[in-house]
Each structure stands twice: as structure tokens, then as C-alpha cells.
Amino acid sequence: MANINNIKELSLEQREELLGLLKARFEKNMNRHKGLEWVKVQTKLEENIEKLWSLNEMESTGGEPDVVGYDKGGDEYIFYDCSTESPKGRRSVCYDREALESRKKNKPENNAVDMAAAMGIELLTEEQYRTLQKLENFDMKTSSWVQTPSDIRDVGGALFCDYRYGHVFVYHNGAESYYAARGFRGSLRV
Known part of the structure; x- marks a missing residue:
């Protein structure tokens, strides 16, 4: 769904559901992001609503996105599709x-x-x-x-x-x- 300003945004319910799913995947697969903390990832996601929309698109097409790294220079978490097979x-x-x-x-x-x-x-x-x-x-x-x-x-x-x-x-x-x-x-x- 997009709002009037053409910003891609999820409803509050959709955001909460996606954040819960991403948190569970993050915690289940700590080998993908050793040393990173979910609380910091979630804060970044909540500050970047359009990126949360993109993660939802990745999820809805079967990508199972997860954090695979952190770029200190850009202060960015890096997500890849982590589904076992191509989405x-x-x-x-x-x-x-x-x-x-x-x-x-x-x-x-x-x-x-x-x-x-x-x-x-x-x-x-x-x-x-x-x-x-x-x-x-x-x-x-x-x-x-x-x-x-x-x-x-x-x-x-x-x-x-x-x-x-x-x-x-x-x-x-x-x-x-x-x-x-x-x-x-x-x-x-x-």
C-alpha cells in the first residue's frame, strides 16, 4: 500500500507482524550475523519505513530476508534473501x-x-x-x-x-x- 505522498509504507499491524517474523529469524540464525544485536537492527528498521516495506516485499515473494552483515562506515545493516532455494x-x-x-x-x-x-x-x-x-x-x-x-x-x-x-x-x-x-x-x- 502507498500513502498519498507515494511513500511505500506498511500499516502498523503489518510492521509489527514483519518485525516479529524478522526478529524470530534473526534469533534462529545467529550464525549469519555474529556479534549483532536485534534491538539495534529493529531501531534502524523503525527509522526507515520504506526499507521495511522493501523487506516485506522480499518476504512476500519467498525470500526470507535476514541480516548478513553490518557496514560500520555507512552505519547500515545488510539484508540478503536467505531462503534455501531461489525465492x-x-x-x-x-x-x-x-x-x-x-x-x-x-x-x-x-x-x-x-x-x-x-x-x-x-x-x-x-x-x-x-x-x-x-x-x-x-x-x-x-x-x-x-x-x-x-x-x-x-x-x-x-x-x-x-x-x-x-x-x-x-x-x-x-x-x-x-x-x-x-x-x-x-x-x-x-
Whole structure:
């Protein structure tokens, strides 16, 4: 829901429900954010209502966002999608709008770059994806689009990652491709 000033905002009830869910996930997965305290995270979230809205978008599409770090320089908590597999509500999408528009037949409903922008998040980079995989094993049956360097994108390609055989793999595909088992993971700084 958006208010008249076009600021994306959750109702008080939605905020409380989301904060409770995020707190429970934070406490259950302390290995993802050693040394961080929920009280400080919650204070930051309550000061940044639009970011809370974005976290709700991550949650509602199956991302299971959680804190994975803290940037002291920017005084920001870093959230990534921590669902075991690529978020279910963000699969079967091609990479970006250009790829979507290039398809003549069987177009997917959406694309990863536009969906992330609409949610107020960013696709993980390859480096962020590798960092996430150091916390736990993710995408053992699915794969996730990651930010693609312009020199690869300019010639029609896009990158995606997954975890198989005890290793993180980075692959390429035509940006217009889409699969039921490929979605994208996002990051958000609060």
C-alpha cells in the first residue's frame, strides 16, 4: 500500500507482524550475523519505513530476508534473501526489460532487474552471492540471476549462480532465457 505522498509504507499491524517474523529469524540464525544485536537492527528498521516495506516485499515473494552483515562506515545493516532455494515468487523471469522485449514468443511475466527495482532492492552481485554461500548452502536445486557486468550484457548474456557438488558455480545464459527453477536473490541496506 502507498500513502498519498507515494511513500511505500506498511500499516502498523503489518510492521509489527514483519518485525516479529524478522526478529524470530534473526534469533534462529545467529550464525549469519555474529556479534549483532536485534534491538539495534529493529531501531534502524523503525527509522526507515520504506526499507521495511522493501523487506516485506522480499518476504512476500519467498525470500526470507535476514541480516548478513553490518557496514560500520555507512552505519547500515545488510539484508540478503536467505531462503534455501531461489525465492519462489521471483522465478520464471528473464534477466532484464531488454531481454523481455526481445522475446517473440512465450514471454515470461516479468524480469529480475525490474522486479528488484520495484521492490526497492538490488540483485546480488557474484561476490555477494559467494559471501552468502559461506554462511550456509543455498540454491542446491535452483539458481539465481546475479548482477551482470555490462560487457557481458552488451552482447546478450547474463550471469546466474547456484551451489552444486560443494561449490558455487557461475554460469552464463542468454538474458532472455527463463526457467521455473531460476529466480533472483536481493540485497537491501538499512
